[in-house]
Ligand SMILES: O=C(O)CCC(=O)C(=O)O
């Protein structure tokens with residue numbers, strides 16, 4: 081019996097039990113994937129990147145919009161930064177870590193790669209609950225539906241998250257519906273109103289993580305990020321995601337067109 085609360089440590093390889101856990105529940109949680117020192121360097125490098133983008137007034141990277149907002153002191157920040165790996169050197173450096181290659185074991189039937197130059201690259205999400213925040217939560221969605229919206233053939237996809245802050249009910253936290261990868265395409269697309277529905281689900285679980293953890297989930301599972309009950313610094317939540325993808329390579333270019341699903345952004349429940 082696999083305990084759903086089990087967290088693993090990633091050693092020299094992905095163990096069979098990790099794969100069994102992933103196949104059963106649709107996610108896996110590794111603790112202490114990066115050190116506190118690394119986190120500090122990454123945050124510093126991201127903060128410098130945010131300042132540069134803000135001073136340049138850049139609105140997108142490779143055609144993917146940058147979402148701006150304000151922190152608890154009123155300082156301008158970036159709430160959602162696509163292609164963080166092109167903006168912050170320390171982020172780029174992190175994703176050269178050989179351990180990411182081990183994750184290919186979760187997609188045994190295909191050759192997989194990190195989407196560092198595809199889709200939205202490494203996305204850094206920065207949630208904060210303040211009066212003028214534009215990003216306090218994220219409604220229910222399945223990540224792979226974005227591929228459906230751009231008319232792509234569906235290949236397995238895993239979203240790999242690395243936490244820069246602790247994440248739990250204090251600052252919102254990631255809620256997932258375990259085992260929801262085993263659902264029909266119709267349910268995956270239309271089981272809930274994507275990004276608009278923010279309601280608690282009786283089947284959801286909280287994925288509580290510590291800064292430095294890595295948690296990955298199947299692109300088909302339903303998940304959302306809750307709104308923190310606190311205002312200000314206590315509600316801060318920063319996490320980086322990169323997809324592990326398969327199929328034809330489709331690198332985005334600096335003059336790339338904005339995909340249709342980003343134009344739906346205004347409907348999303350993010351505030
Ligand atoms: O912030 C999170 O933990 C989840 C973000 C997410 O689901 C997404 O960007 O697709």
Ligand SMILES: [Fe+2]
Nearest residue numbers: 221222223303
């Ligand atoms: Fe997601």
